[in-house]
Amino acid sequence: MSLRIITSAALALVACIAQANGPAPAISYTRDIQPIFTEKCVACHACYDSACQLNLGSGEGAARGASKIPVYNGERSQASQPTRLFYDAFGKTAWQRQGFGSVLDAQGTQAGLMARMLELGHKTPLAPNAKLPDEIVLGLNRENMCPLPGEFEAYAGAHPKEGMPLAVTGLTDQQYQTLQRWLASGAPIDEQGLAPSAQEALQVQQWENLLNQPGARESLVARWLYEHLFLAHIYFEGGEPGHYFQWVRSRTPSGQPIDLINTRRPNDDPGTQVYYRLWPVQGVIVHKTHITYPFSAAKMARIKSLFYSGDWQAVALPGYGPGRRANPFETFEAIPAKARYQFMLDNAEYFVRTFIRGPVCRGQIATDVIRDNFWTLFQDPDHDLYITDARYRGQATPLLAMPGQNDDVGSVLGLWLAYRDKRNEYEALRRDNYADLPAPGWSSLWEGNDNALLSIFRHFDSASVTKGLIGEVPQTMWLFDYPLLERTYYQLAVNFDVFGNVSHQAQTRLYFDLIRNGAEQNFLRLMPADSRDGFLDDWYQNSGKVKLWLDYEAIDNDRPTGLKLDAQDPKRDFANQLLARYGHLNASPDPINRCISAYCSRPGIDPQLRDAEQTLSRLTSRPAAGLKVIEQLPEATLLRIQTRSGKREVYSLLRNRAHSNVAFMLGEAYRYQPGLDTLTIYPGVLSSYPNFIFNVPAEDVPEFVEDMELARDAKRFERIVERWGIRRSHPQFWEYFHDLSQYLHETTPVEEGVLDMNRYENL
Template identity: 30%
Template sequence: MIRRLAFLLIAALMGAPAPAALGPKPPPVPVADQAAAIDYDRDVQPIFNRRCIACHGCLGSPCNLKLDTFAGVQRGAFALNPYASHLGAYPRTDMDAASTLEEWRKIGFYPVLAQDGGARENLDGSLMYRMLAAGSANNRPGFSREALTPAYARRYAYACPATPAALEAQLAQNPAQGMPFGLPAIDPQDFDTLTRWIGAGAPGPTPRAQEAAARVTHPEAVARWETFFNDPDPRRQLVSRYIFEHVYLASLVLEEEPEAHFRLVRSSTPPGEPVAIIGTGLPYDDPYAYAGVKRFWYRLQKDIGAPMQKNLFLWRLKRADIAHLTDLFLGPDGPGAHWDAQAPLDPPWGIGNPFSVFRAIPASARARFLLEHAQTVSSGVIYGPVCLGQTATYAVKDHFWVFFLDPKADVSVQDPALGLATWNTFMDRSIFGNADYVDAYGKALAQLRPQGWSVDAVWNGGGTDRNAWLTVMRHGTNVSVVPGAQGGTPRTYWLMSYSGLERMYYDTVAGFKFWGGDLGKLETLLFFNYLRQEFEDNFLLLLPPADRRAVRDTWTQGIGSLALDLIPFAGADQPSEVKTDPARPLTALVAQIARHLGPTIAGPPDRLNPDLKPVVDLKTPLATYDDWERAIATLTVLQGQPFTRYLPSVILLRLNRGHESRVYSLVVNRVYASQYALIFQDGEAMPALYSLSVYPTVINGFPNLFIELDLEQAAPFLSALRGVASPADWDAFVGHYGILRNSARLWPFYDWITAWNFKQRKAEAGYLDLSYYDVPQ
């Protein structure tokens, strides 16, 4: 666990202090001259975007210092390490937890800038300046990659220095801990700009610049959606509440304004006035009590911060979606036609149980909304606001496909209460509560579907909705999700019910307290394991009964085999209407599902990860990108290849052919005997089953290594990769092909991949985080 989680900079980064010898201090520039020369939006924030938010862009970044907006810069840092073990809760550190600088100081945030003195005083009193100066003095390209190994080793116990004197003492012990931490120093021109800005008192954006940044190009589009969400009809208000709780972390992209990101927030001010966010910790907390108001409004707030790839997932909204959502939840002939007249339309707040709170809304309408937005809702689980997914990701396997039950075949839609006496059982995270839920689901399934499921039980998205088939990948402590059948055929599969998806979302997103203590997070991990088992078991119910146990035992081995005896298998002996090939039941089943969903949902044929491998002679030069893709396909989704056990989670590869360049993500799929090992999986690793998947785009927000090749180098590169069979081989391979973190090539490559990402992927693109980049393992 320690080696794998070493990809975090976290504590060390947070401490990332500066050297004893800071180098010569630049002569102070008169404050008036500096202020006139520096414009925050034009000169300063772009430097933070290019060089700093690569580690300081998400919640829980080093020292909790968030540099994607001036508000985060001015808020400063916080000494408590969010990844250290702690039984009690920490203060909330999300940007909505306080609205004034005074409130942040009361929480415990301290300034990293000195803004009230002359130039020399501001520089001497600025933690940021001292860190940057230390990096500029000591982290020129070619610096020692080993110098920071001790800092990584103690990152979870690290507490950030809050004063220049404390910082100076730490830097005296390790001058290599300047900023950017463990990466080449920023350019002298950028350092000069930041020096002059800090010396001038670090002025922020002008009121005119702030107004321009917040300006909406199409206010009428925003107004339409705010009108929809704020309709006073009690049923519509309950629908808005339901939608908000499921998308509050998403970035909204309007059809009329495709380049901008918005947030759906609750505000104490009505449309037409500036947004005043009601920043409750959880989306179902009482907004009235929190803000002391008698009314609130749902608002679309434009996000002016630099987007981080790790946290970025979209909810795309077309103008026609307003009518569709209205019909979905309230139409006389649709899923929302029959509301429960006995259920309250204004249920109490503070209850993290969607089955109870929203029971007035027909389960068929709730289920349909989740299906049509499955990638967005699942992304809330996967792309949370914190930098590190922590132990919750241990319950997720490295590569699998997700399918969903059609509401017509889903007993949690057809019989929402499942015969249970209380809705509390649905969200009871104990092993006993989960067992009661699973038992009830199995009994309801036997009663409503006595012949079992056919392939038609899998939702096919009408043949066009790509939410019907998702590919999920885990990369150590973070996860990615993409639509369609990608990455080659995986080892395991999920089939999610409506109730299962709701339980997962409220456990890991809506009800998850990132600031909470270790016991609550442990409960989340254990419950996620139960849920994963439920979804895998649902998929196995499509197989003939005789085939299920053997597959289940193959998917979960080691210490997890003990857990299987404790976790019920709902419907284990129920029949299935699916006919499969007895020799290859899983393969035959997946093929039937693929035909049922159709090519639009599955996506185009996966040339990079095919089951049937081409024959390629790597001694022959590769002349085209087609040649390259056929060649690398000979290495993908194959078990037993020695090189896979040495790969980091994600490699971003730039392949050049003349003036053209393409980007590929090389992702390793690790396999563990089970996901139930709390001390994580090193002892349960099954490296003989590891494999490689390749994607023709940027995957994940935390690259571990950059590689740049010309096409004529591609064949030798693949031959060398195939030949890696030991740690020494890997070190030699990386030394020859990789861009190491002390390389002068690192920032130019990062700038190129950032520009490519934003140009090619547009609203889906964010800045990449380098916290995991080429760190000791």
């Protein structure tokens, strides 16, 4: 027995020595390369805001390469060619015809562009956790040079510290060597597309059967559903973790390979017979584009009940074209309006996320027309005149058309004025007809599920949506009815073209300003009549009063509300009553920002975290004039607190910037009121784009908060950063950064995705 053991051990040792001295095993893209890209590259190289359009979330993106043509260009007079990965072209050659150049291929005796960029970054490491040199420009102000292989030497000479990964703790030696070996071997890609499991394949077939039923009524419903779910990352009940699917239009029916119809918009003319198909979402899941939607047997039963029951009929199918895009209320008027609205309400968080959070990845065209924090509510379908009154619906529908279909630059002003006047005519119609109804009360608000109450936070050019009412009572609230929710969705999601020209983008921005005003007017009807003008004066200060007079329809300031509210502060009283009445729907109780008596922490949590939350509450609900450190903080900071026992919690520290009004396309800085900025602190990751991370042991929280209270200038704040900050150069930067995604995995696994660090600041 002993001899056999010794012999076996000797043979194993010989085998190990032979393996060590033999040729290195072949590198697999799937096994060895994509994990490195996912850990060190995808945080900057994903979606449309990926530098030089280099998307490293998949082998297809790596092979596609880079382009000098920017996706975001608010000044172009002509729309650019769409370059959506896995959509507008497939394969290296096809992408090269669209202007992309390889970053993998060697150029004669020179290594490929990626190899040289990685070499530049590897030989110029950053000083550990030190602030970066000022000459390295980061964030949205960075001008990406996107050098071609022949331009690399000039780039490296001008930017010797800007190799890859850019301005962040780089690759380990092993990762660097693995990538360089792979590149030197010709960068082979063995990636296999994600395939559904057997159970998922069965559910795919069931859903495709539903949306591809014959008949005019069935086809019209399928088209409406597709246009409302084309952005969704759909996951199945009982499906594989990490498997998501999206709806596409195909020339081929179920059971055959998908032949994609890749129109610019989901409601453009397909030019052929359409089959609605589900295909797996490919590549690494990134949080900023990951807008999830559940499919289950219950969901299918709900859709059948809403759309396929009753005796309504579609006489003929509508066509396509600018008019149909402009007014989906006419296009789909045969479908019962209540079914359409109820479907959107069932998953209201999803729909609000599609136009608030993404997935265009740089949303300032929308976000600069909203305030930094507000709550949204929804009108109950049984109290929505568009649902309940056919006469009113017939009058309103022609007035609900939206601009942006004609992108002639010279016609912007005329188009805008025409659509503004039509919208204001609708607002007058709505005001006068609702005046004949009983005064609105609590029954006017929808309370069907936990999607009924949403909180929105703007982080300059991005925003987040969360179930529940988070933060201090905000300056404004929005109340969506069906015409408003549908128009917002179509204007900012279905009809918006991120590749569009300046005319299209300007019309979108201007009309969203009217949408915001409409949501505010809806909410004001809940306030006492004699308080409404005062609220408008607060929301539209200074230049905003010009906008009130110039572009908005007058509000109803005569008819009373049906609510009994404190005359001194009706909005706060409304919020308090809302929280009390709909506590069962409030998915996000928030004692940190809204302390009840002396209790400012969540019940039932670790005692150290409870004490930490109680202490953190000292930083909330205080304007920057009294808490000067707010002026030093970026929009979205993540605070990681760890107890002695190893438990950790992640909190979002959100800076809410104040403005005299948000009614104009330009000049936001002139309307900024920094002394009124506030800080919201809430457990969870409430932004796809962390601007900074603090890592604070739980026992240090009192000192951290005290230092924040005393940090009245940049020098004092820098001492906080030095002690607890995780700078881009921190040796463990990636460990802390990806722990945010791990936190999502532990708390809301369906929402997990790689976060974006393009906006991570150099504090």
